[in-house]
Amino acid sequence: MTLGSLIRWYTLDLSAGAALPHDVMKPTAIVALLLLAVALALSNRPAVATTLGAVVTLIGVLTLAEYASGLGLGVDVLLPGLRLGDTPPRMAIGTALALVLLGLAFCLRGVAGAAVTAGFAVLTLLLVLLTILSAAYGVSAVSDAGRPLNISTLSVLCVSAIAAAILVERPDIGLVALVRDDRSAGRLLRSGLPVIVLGPFFLGWLRLWAQRKGWFDTDLGTALLVASTIGLVLGIAWMAAVQLRALDIQRDGAFDALAVANATLENAVHDRTRELARTAERLHALIRIAPVGIVQFDAHGRVVTTNEQWMRMTGLSVEAARGDGWGRNIHADDAERVIDAWRTTIADGVAFESTFRFQTVIGEPKWVQASATRILDATGITGYLLSVTDVTAVRAAEARVEHLAYHDPLTDLPNRLLLLDRLDQALLFAARTHRGVGVLFIDLDRFKVVNDSLGHHAGDAVLAQIAVRLRAAVRASDTVARIGGDEFVVLCPDIGTAAEARQIAQAVQAAVAQPIAIGDQTALVDTSIGIAFSLGAEDAETMLRHADQAMYLAKEQGRARYEVFNDDLRGRIRRRVDTEIGLRTAVARGEIETWYQPIIDLQNPRVAAAEALARWRRPGIGIVAPGDFIPIAEETGLIKDIGRTVLQQACSAATSLRPDQAVSVNVSARQFVRSDFGSVVRRALLESGLAPGQLWLELTESAVIDVMDSATRTFDELRDLGVRLAIDDFGTGYSSFAQLRSLEVDLLKIDMTFINDLVSSDRDQSIVRGILHLADSLGLDVVAEGIETSEQYEILRDMGCRYGQGYLFARPQPDISGAALGPDLIGRVEPAPSTP
Template sequence: MRVSRESRVVSALVALVALSSLARWYTLDLAAADALPHDVMKPTTIVGLLLLAVALALADRPAVTTGVGSVVTVIGALTLAEYVSGLSLGVDVLVPGLRLGDSPPRMAIGTALSLVLLGLAFCLRGMAGAAVTAGFAVLTLLLVLLTILSAAYGVSAVSDAGRPLNVSTLSVLSVSAIAAAILFERPDLGLVGLVRDRRSAGRLLRSGLPIIVLGPFALGWLRLWAQREGWFDSVLGTALLVASTIGLVLGIAWIAAVRLRALDIQRDGAFFALAVSNATLESAVHDRTRELSSTAERLHALIRIAPVGIVQFDADGGVVTTNEQWMRITGLTIEASRGDGWGRNIHGDDAERVFEAWRKTVSTGAAFESTFRFQTLSGEAKWVQASATRILDTTGTTGYLLSVTDVTDVRAAEARVEHLAFHDPLTDLPNRLLLLDRLDQALLFAARAHRGVGVLFIDLDRFKVVNDSLGHHAGDAVLVQIATRLRAAVRASDTVARIGGDEFVVLCPDIGTGAEARRVAKAVQAAVSLPIEIGDQTAMVDTSIGIAVSTGAEDAETLLRQADQAMYLAKDQGRARYEVFNDDLRSRIRRRVDTEIGLRTAVGRGEIETWYQPIVDLQHPRVAAAEALARWRRPGSGIVAPGDFIAIAEETGLIKDIGRTVLRQACSAATSLDADQAVSVNVSARQFVRSDFGTVVRRALLETGLEPGQLWLELTESAVIDVMDSATRTFDESCAISASASRSMTSGPAILRSPRLRSLEVDLLKIDMTFIDDLVSSDRDQAIVRGILHLADSLGLDVVAEGIETREQHELLREMGCRYGQRYLFARPQPDISGAVLCPDRLDRVAPAPSIP
């Protein structure tokens, strides 16, 4: 039993009082004193109280309290024995060193009895229980009360007639404090428990306790005082004391009865209210039960017709019942599902996972959410989504309710969507996303295994002809057959993907050298080039293939781009072939990119210049015009020839700004020419077919003031044929600028067989230099040139021969009747148009110019 803080305080105070009294004894001379002071405790009393204080402080140690209580009981008992026998047993001299005189002072009988009672309380504390201990403490308090009353009323001691009880005040207070501390250690026992009760009994006792304790004391004192004053004798005094005590008790009983009756009234009211509440509650419960019964019937009906399977489990996870939808989904009857039978048809690949999750749910109450397959009796695998919730009542979990939804169709749709996300819908080949993912994996493996990865970028040649001639449905059929052939032609470990239009990619992982990739490319070309039957029609396509090989140094996008660039090189080299991406191609591409980057700012920085080369009248020696030639003065590189940047400018669309600049510069420079001289400006096909080209020409003429007849626009014949419809409209618009505006067209062999030439109004034809280089020695070239001159003469056109390098070429062309000529025989291109048109008086004396590399 734990010692309370209050008990320790009482123990300390009692010990302090006892030690103070003991100190007085050491300073007190009993022989010299007339009498012992009444407020001084006897030495034996001091010893007993010190021992009781120790026992109270160590009440949580039964062995100590029993021993100390036994010693105190012996001291008190020996003192009582001395009173009874009249002998001195030596108890009064327990404290050494005190001057007690011939007759040592002995403790009072009341004190001795108190020590015996308190010693027994501590001695029997661990054996007889708290009730016995509390009883001895109450007896001690009653003895103290008797002592106090005896002292107050002047009653003589029973053992020593004629002398009052000789108990000191400090002894009475110390004994009372220890007895009270013993009682308050167990506040749930007896009178103390009632006093501390916060309910009705405690409130009633606390209000009447002062009267009960102080009332009899006051009545007894008044009775003794009145009797000493002579108001009545002892018999009448006793009668008055009894009557007043009875009146006091009756008054207290009456007050208690009144309060108890009020409590009874409150209790009866509470019972009545409780009865009304019970009746109301029973009615509500009855109505609620009826509603719940109706709800339960509806719920069971809903469960029976629910579109999902519903299973009820007990608290141990065994099946109790199911609905019909469960049986349709799983193929299990209710009997077959009971206990653990519900999981017997779970697919083998999912069973362990599902059972482990279900065991965790049953053991810990965790949520159960799972998607798995049921193997039905027919062998069909059905995907289901299951979730369980606990059934709870006041006692806890009583079971589980599992809902099972058939998601087979949903899973199939998801799988289809996922498949479409990574596959081409027409050919069912992997698409670009899946290809890049597999290429990433192949490159990682190649880097670890020091092997190679090959990528074949395939573009179908003449596929546009199939679409245009046979229709798009035929084109789709061709693509499907090509996909089948590609899968058959490559290795089993290779991946064939369609990344758009007529472009396919073959991924060749784990290759040793580039030769393996080239063997795959040859097999692909052989397979694709075979005729393709589409109904009663036949289609033929070839392939241009670009090959890129890596050992894991590049990323997937870079390797795919390299193969794409190699494929474009194959197309440029004549199609129906393959090319391998190498350092040379990488350098060319790097130079091309560098050129493109520079061109994007060339016009804005004023780096585009126009140089001029004379066009000479071969029949009447004079300079008839100057051809405007674009030059790029690139910082750090000097003058860049048009062959190094015009093609790139056309591909990137930058030719529009370059052409506008050259046209503006040429028109401005041509204003210094004679009226019978012109400037010839090359026009890109991309620039020529733009809807605003006529506006560009008109603005250049208006801003510079050049006469329209002094401007020749030159366009290659092949470019005109490619954009014939747009070119026709642009020629017409150019003609509308001025009736005297001239248009020229560079001719190749196709001009001789083009039926669409007559749709254009052309003033001049230009013979390409490829027909002039071997003109003197080649009869074939002479025949072609004569044919062009004859055609031009029939159409009323003049002809310009390009590339005249020697005097022999010059003389032969003049004899054939060619009107104009140009090239290095006459002058090189120069930035000043005035220098270009200056010509010697006798052109027949002009020496051939040295050949220019």
């Protein structure tokens, strides 16, 4: 509207004395109303709205000041370029008053709050209403053109819109809030407000219009106005009464619903009370028969009542337990702790949880676990409820489990965990006192024989008896432990030297060596003992490992003896570890070589075969003999790769032999029992092109006995291939005639221990002759190992031995072609010295 009026001003031409239309706003009013519209649009920016409101207030105040003083203050024309002619530019007093009120509403909205802002808006609307009524009723002093209070129609509309917008913007206060209310007040006001606002206006206008028409005089008009007003008021009262009657009906319905709900609630409370009573009865019954003890205390921690289980558990009656008497039978070791904790609970209200013992009437302690719960009501803590559970059986089971965790179940000796803990303590004590600690690692000799011959139940009885003997043989301060199988450890703290540990070891060996009666049987076992001594510098695991290593040395030295771990043994172990480390990469680096020693046909002097012998060419050391690394390889499992490498090299090299010559390869028992060994042999033959009949596989007699049950399929598979099988070191094991028959081997190799003294020993000659007769009866060929003199050769040949090998003929050499000499070998070989 203001923009339209502004454009209209610039198009009017009033210079010729033309009259200004009544519905056109004055220029200053246009500017002020436009500023108020902008302030309303930017109400979310308080600083801008406040500034614009202040400007509008200033315009209105200056205009009113011009009217009061009769002077021109420069606010009549704020817009340049207007052609006013004789028309006065000053806005009406009513417009100026409305602008002051609206400007103050914007200025004070951020300071005085919503109520003040709404108040100025309402005053503005009342001023507008006065102007409208004056115009409607024809009040000349206000509504005639040119009068100071006359406001143009557009100004009325703009001012009303801004004031109404201010009120709507604040919907939570005043009349607007009541109209927006969804409750009874809002409904009543919304129905009566149109009548209240428009009714008096219409009646007054109707009375003035009729009086002007001459229908009645002033007195009668006044009477009619009063009567109409009374009718209007009665109508409004009737509307209010209808609304109030509806509210009364709603209230009565609410009261009826409340009565029904109250009755329902009373019934529910009554039913709930009866249910709670029944629950309480059941609860009291459960408390009486509960498997746990229950005690009720008052707020001061004094006993009020108990159940029967409590009395049976503690041996106290209710009378004896009243007050502070409930703690009378607590075990003396626990009483102070429990009573202090209970007093803290009563004083501070903290939780009470405790495990302690009651001393029963018969004198046996009873372990219980107690926990207290507070009893609360609106006033606070009114008491405590203590539940007490008998955990004696649980504690006993826990103690049993803990004992089993640290003790061997068969002998009841400490196990490895407890041994290590005590050894740690002994080493700490030794480091402080400069006294020594001895550890005896004991392994039973011939215990496997006991298990195999008498059964495992007899073995368990032997272990239990040995445990008793060990405890009796050592000092009272020593610890005897079983750490597995037939292995025991004796921990000897507080000893001066290793000699004292050796004395204890001698006593242990003497005690264990005595015969052990098992029913009507007798068992005999010995002990191999390893001794480690320390002044506290080593840790427990190291001490145990040193004693274990010394024990293995004792076994290697002949069993039934003891050895002390010393620097020499430490060096041997270090060298063994070094050998093992180097051996793990020897195959991958191509350090394993195969050397060959000829096997001679003694009856028809010629080379019948060449035995393949493993050698390790170790960088920085040179050639390492089999005896220095093969046992380690077998123990660590590395023999599998070494054996496969030697087999492949031997088969490849043997392809250069004559068809009537063969290569003989030693096989470890750990190789032979593998399920894929037959495939390994088949692959070696296939890749090399060697005929199966030119390959001999040697297995030691003791290894044959160990694998006979588990490798029958491998024996059959190799026989089907056409490979010849030989028993190496024959005579050193424990094979029987029946076992030899079941093996179906081709050759027997007589161990060199029977050949060394063959010339001078009739006994060895008899053994060799017996082996030859046995082989002849089984259709087996015999190879004699270790022939070093021509006398040995001649005796074996005369006995009918088919094959032989030894330094008399040739030493091992890296080239198989050098080992495969011609038929005149015997005549050209000088006897070798008696020692290699």
